[in-house]
Amino acid sequence: MKSKGLNRIRFIGISLSLFAVLILVQMIRIQVIDSGRKLSEEGTRLYESRTDIIYPERGSIYDRYGSVMATNREVYEVGLNLMYVSDPETLTKELASILELDYNTVRAQAFTEYIPGKSEYVPVANFVEPDRVAQLRQKALDYQDLASQRRLRKGEIPANLDGLEFRPRLVRSYPEKTLASNLLGFFSFRDMQAARPYFGVEEFYNDLLAGTPVEYKYYYDPYKAHKEPAVPPGDSLVLTIDRKIQAEMEKIVDERVESSGAVAGTIVVLDPKTGEILAMATTPRIDPNQYWTLSEVFSDSTPFNRAIGQTYEPGSVFKVVTMASALDNGTVEPDTQFVDTGVFHYGGYPIYNWDRGAWGPQTMLGCMQHSLNVCLSWISTTMGAGPFYDYLKAFGIGRRTNVDMAGEMSFPLSVPADGNWYDINLATNSFGQGLAVTPLQLASAISAVANDGKIMAPHIVKSVISNGHQRDITPTVANAPITPETAHKLTEMLAVSLEEEASDALVPGYRVAGKTGTGEIPSPDGYLSNLTNASFVGWGPADDPRFLVYIWLEKPTTSIWGSIVAAPVFSEVVSKLVVLMDIPPDENRQQLTNR
């Protein structure tokens, strides 16, 4: 009996041991055979990890004193995880109401059937503001509270918002809206697949602002937890512009375009000593937060930033360059005499003054003061084509300034030996006809007269912030077309010229130098007689220039003359500038300097 019981125990023990050994053998077998290995590899491939690309936060853009011009804000994609949707009616009602969506569209989305691998997630709305998301989250909690307080019947599903998913992302934001939008450009954040920058600083500095994406492997297995790599945000930029000056200039240009009946207006304010652009106001402008309205505001041919993107024949403001060249070359002196007979024949064509009048004996000061085409034509032809065009090239005419903004245009300068250059060009170019420049090009060229003969390369970015360090951009000398003596002589001439004319450009308490311009507009039938480009360029204080202002009103209708529509703008601009830049009146400033 005893041995029978013992045998049974032995039998059970051996059976269980055999069973355990079989399990062990199977464990080894499935890991060793091919199909087992393949299954393991496939599982690893699908479920071990995924590769993510982390895009850094786009760098911000500030004005020179730290005001934010462009940054990033949070928005959400609201969607439905169909696996967890149990009450599509309530979801439809709340989503349509809170997100202000079409009821039928949302209903169709909420009632979408869940099919694993094929239909798991449905996006409902994109770029949803955080406050709307907060409302939805609160609603979901309210429904949960309500359900927990009630006694449910068997099988009853309480009203709920299960299945709602919120996927946050950062999008570009421009807190100042239209302010400085022409020079900032915009980032097409709504284009999920191919968002990219357009125009201005955003496009030019995209490589720095965007940063470097980092690819990394995310392991689902917590055993293999990797520390997520640190991804530095894109570089941020500090611009040279002053937000307050920019705002004032935009206000002035908008008012003056309206009051003069002009098609458009541009005001550029430079620091001639450094080339820093303190303001660049043009029309029209868009709010880059709604960049998709671009085509409603800008026609096909309208450049985004006229100050750098639109060339035009500047007219008499160009005489500053001609006179600077002639003085520097020694062709004339300020008191060189010229007898203006009212007409100058050259290259088979007659050149007349703006009023078709003859002004008699004039000094070079008089020629500039009265803006005599005849006199300037004589100067350039006396100088000779070689030296004249050498100086124009030295001033940067016909070339881009290479300012750090996307969208800069240039019109090539025709010179002798070019197929489209004629003898008459030597005369007409002297008073700004037959050549074309952008406002920034000419402002930059003339800045040499305000800065001891040196042109500082114009730039819009003052410093770059990268990885915790702020690196300043060093101003560079683009060229030195004239000597300091020439620059001082011409500044004095143009200051006296304004004073003697009692110009509307004058600013009480401040001595400024400047020149008006009324440029005719070419057409297929010759120059238009009733429309012009009215310009003014000026700088001050004359003895120590802190600013250079270039104004252009395109096709004003109240008057065609730059002295009437553009010169007063200069006065208004400078009145604001001297306050915003803390520039005391000349008398006070000189007293303070002498202490």
Place this chain on the structure above:
Amino acid sequence: MQYIGLFLLGLVIAALVAGVYLYISAQTVSEGVRIQELDVAKADLRREIADMESQLANLQASERMDKRAAELGYEPINPENVVYMLVPGYAGRQTVRLAPPKVEEQTSDVVIKPSYTQSLWEWFYAGLMDMNEHPVGGVQ
């Protein structure tokens, strides 16, 4: 009986080892999950910071500040109303100096050593494979 006893002893020892292993594994897994959660929280905080900076910028926008100034009774000043005074040592308004926080340095990717993640079976199997490729004494 002796053999049964020895067998049971082996079983108990194996159970103890397995228990210790499971305990350590559980700790490792929970720390790993915590790391993953913290990474998500870090990303959320970064977005929140960016959004708050944007909100602050909106509150300080030029148009809004002008409106607030007007409501408080401020008016734009004219040059003739400005009084200038010399302040010794004042160099004028300076360009902003901004220095965002430094990004943390990248340490080694894997924070858990392989010996903590390898199972006993993986260790045993790897050892077997190693012995197969490099047998002790002599060439195969």
